[in-house]
Amino acid sequence: MSTSVMVIGAGPAGLQAASTLSHLGFDVTLVEQQDYLGGAVARHQYQVLMPDFSSGPELLSRLIERVDNDSHITVYTGTQVEEVSESHDIFTIKLSGANQKTLQSQAVVLATGFDHFNPARDGKYGYGLFPDVITGAELEEMFAKGPIRRPSNGEIPQSVAFIYCVGSRDRQVGNTYCSRVCCAVSAKQAIELREQLPKARISMFYMDVRTYGLWEDTLYWRSQEEAGVVYVKGRIAEVTEQHGRPVLKGEDTLVRGPFEWPFDLVVLAAGMEPSGGTREMADKFQVSLESHGFIKQAGAIHNASLTDHPGVFVAGAASGPKAIEDSISEGDVASLAVFEYLKAKVTL
Amino acid sequence: MSEEAVVTHHLRLDPEDVGEQDAESLLDAIKSDLRYEEVIHGCLNCGVCSGSCPSHRFFDYSPRIVVQTVLSGDAQAVKDMMDEYIWACAQCYTCAMRCPFHNSPGGLVMIMREVAVWRGMEAVHRLLKPYGRVLLKVLSIGNQLTPDMIQPDFFPDWGPKIPWSSTDLAIKRKAIPVYTLQVTTSAWRVSPETSYELYTIYEETGVFRLIEQIDPNLYEVVSDMVEDLRDMIESSR
Numbered sequence: 001m002s003t004s005v006m007v008i009g010a011g012p013a014g015l016q017a018a019s020t021l022s023h024l025g026f027d028v029t030l031v032e033q034q035d036y037l038g039g040a041v042a043r044h045q046y047q048v049l050m051p052d053f054s055s056g057p058e059l060l061s062r063l064i065e066r067v068d069n070d071s072h073i074t075v076y077t078g079t080q081v082e083e084v085s086e087s088h089d090i091f092t093i094k095l096s097g098a099n100q101k102t103l104q105s106q107a108v109v110l111a112t113g114f115d116h117f118n119p120a121r122d123g124k125y126g127y128g129l130f131p132d133v134i135t136g137a138e139l140e141e142m143f144a145k146g147p148i149r150r151p152s153n154g155e156i157p158q159s160v161a162f163i164y165c166v167g168s169r170d171r172q173v174g175n176t177y178c179s180r181v182c183c184a185v186s187a188k189q190a191i192e193l194r195e196q197l198p199k200a201r202i203s204m205f206y207m208d209v210r211t212y213g214l215w216e217d218t219l220y221w222r223s224q225e226e227a228g229v230v231y232v233k234g235r236i237a238e239v240t241e242q243h244g245r246p247v248l249k250g251e252d253t254l255v256r257g258p259f260e261w262p263f264d265l266v267v268l269a270a271g272m273e274p275s276g277g278t279r280e281m282a283d284k285f286q287v288s289l290e291s292h293g294f295i296k297q298a299g300a301i302h303n304a305s306l307t308d309h310p311g312v313f314v315a316g317a318a319s320g321p322k323a324i325e326d327s328i329s330e331g332d333v334a335s336l337a338v339f340e341y342l343k344a345k346v347t348l
Numbered sequence: 349m350s351e352e353a354v355v356t357h358h359l360r361l362d363p364e365d366v367g368e369q370d371a372e373s374l375l376d377a378i379k380s381d382l383r384y385e386e387v388i389h390g391c392l393n394c395g396v397c398s399g400s401c402p403s404h405r406f407f408d409y410s411p412r413i414v415v416q417t418v419l420s421g422d423a424q425a426v427k428d429m430m431d432e433y434i435w436a437c438a439q440c441y442t443c444a445m446r447c448p449f450h451n452s453p454g455g456l457v458m459i460m461r462e463v464a465v466w467r468g469m470e471a472v473h474r475l476l477k478p479y480g481r482v483l484l485k486v487l488s489i490g491n492q493l494t495p496d497m498i499q500p501d502f503f504p505d506w507g508p509k510i511p512w513s514s515t516d517l518a519i520k521r522k523a524i525p526v527y528t529l530q531v532t533t534s535a536w537r538v539s540p541e542t543s544y545e546l547y548t549i550y551e552e553t554g555v556f557r558l559i560e561q562i563d564p565n566l567y568e569v570v571s572d573m574v575e576d577l578r579d580m581i582e583s584s585r
Contacts, residue, residue: 169392207392234399235394235399236399237397237398237400238399238446251395251396251404253395253398253412257404257410258398
């Protein structure tokens with residue numbers, strides 16, 4: 001019997017895991033519930049990636065081509081995991097949707113990723129009420145489609161505000177963690193916006209700027225030095241609307257005190273939450289979640305891809321917010337962990 | 349509530365402490381309040397409370413600064429704040445509704461005000477003076493505002509119809525088809541038995557002792573009322 005591994009979720013982490021597992025000698029089934037590959041990068045048509053401004057479509061085509069051209073990888077899109085049973089360390093997995101079949105796998109990699117926080121759940125931002133209040137992901141879609149315009153009237157925005165920590169670091173919405181990438185992604189987006197809007201006022205409203213590691217000067221400093229972006233320390237308390245423009249209300253905690261400040265366009269840096277698929281697969285494969293609802297990394301710091309269920313591994317944002325580069329790395333880490341786990345049992 | 353908790357709360361309102369205004373002792377009273385750990389968990393210094401605060405918009409008042417000052421442990425700064433600063437809070441609790449740390453700066457201000465009142469701080473005499481009428485209503489019948497207190501000069505924010513609303517009160521109230529509301533000296537009809545129970549609560553919880561400290565004249569008026577009502581009720585039993 002051949003040694004087969006199932007990878008669930010075909011975002012950057014899952015695509016990488018599938019390819020690496022194949023290189024390691026396994027037969028791989030890659031299952032994706034959407035009818036496209038690429039996860040969030042494809043869903044929101046990311047054109048320019050944080051941190052290095054490399055091309056999103058190029059990254060995707062590289063990851064996808066490797067999977068497509070590999071005879072040891074079978075890709076099932078539009079396909080869901082319906083039912084899972086386990087006997088003698090072999091998973092029997094029933095698929096539904098576009099490919100209704102039952103497969104057996106000796107190991108499983110969960111790469112089921114994240115969903116963006118839906119800001120409509122936090123009424124203070126007026127998301128869904130005011131057309132000029134959009135999410136960072138929607139801004140990415142705008143970059144992909146053409147020039148940036150105000151959704152309300154199609155005009156060129158003269159002022160743009162970014163609101164940090166939307167749906168993150170906030171007990172009121174139940175997410176007490178930091179989503180890690182939104183600060184740097186917002187700085188990247190502001191730098192991109194500047195190219196299109198040479199005269200616009202671009203303001204960032206933050207509690208802390210967490211462009212950690214090498215992103216500090218390449219994104220945070222650069223956005224100020226090269227793009228003239230202004231940072232205001234104060235988390236936005238509410239968004240209202242006056243004369244057809246969103247008005248940000250808050251406290252400039254360092255300099256100027258209370259403000260009510262109108263902008264043409266407001267971008268919400270919405271954080272990351274475990275996706276519906278992540279929660280569902282955790283349940284079906286009986287792996288524990290950590291306290292924030294992501295898949296628990298049972299190997300702690302010595303192996304990030306172990307879950308508390310032998311034979312089930314995790315990669316990417318399913319185990320917590322992370323950048324694309326880290327998700328891709330974890331695809332490799334999980335593949336090696338699968339190799340370690342299975343080499344004791346089978347001869348490759 | 350555990351017995352220990354009751355004792356802790358009671359100690360804070362110990363009559364022995366009335367008049368004690370040493371700064372460290374005030375801060376200690378605030379931090380040892382039963383509610384303190386419910387209202388302050390820490391502070392991210394994000395400014396959402398102040399950004400939400402109607403008083404911050406118009407006065408020199410920031411709930412964030414109140415929280416930060418208390419957390420700083422600077423007892424003198426906290427005491428200074430209790431003199432005037434914290435009294436700008438409107439107790440709307442929008443801060444508590446929005447704080448990402450689930451703090452309640454409004455709740456902290458409430459504790460600080462109660463300590464200020466109990467310790468008989470000068471600010472309290474000054475600030476509560478205009479509320480003598482309200483206090484009398486609260487103490488005697490448990491209502492804050494009654495129809496006969498509506499005077500156009502004191503309620504400009506109620507709009508242009510307020511002069512009309514304040515005339516012919518008795519007739520207008522009679523037009524309300526609810527028996528208990530057809531009164532002008534209370535918000536609704538309050539039975540003597542209700543006031544009797546209210547007085548018992550005020551006595552047991554130390555409210556009367558508190559009033560005695562802040563406003564001896566008011567206390568005298570209220571004492572007479574209480575005595576008369578008790579005589580009436582107890583003799584009719």
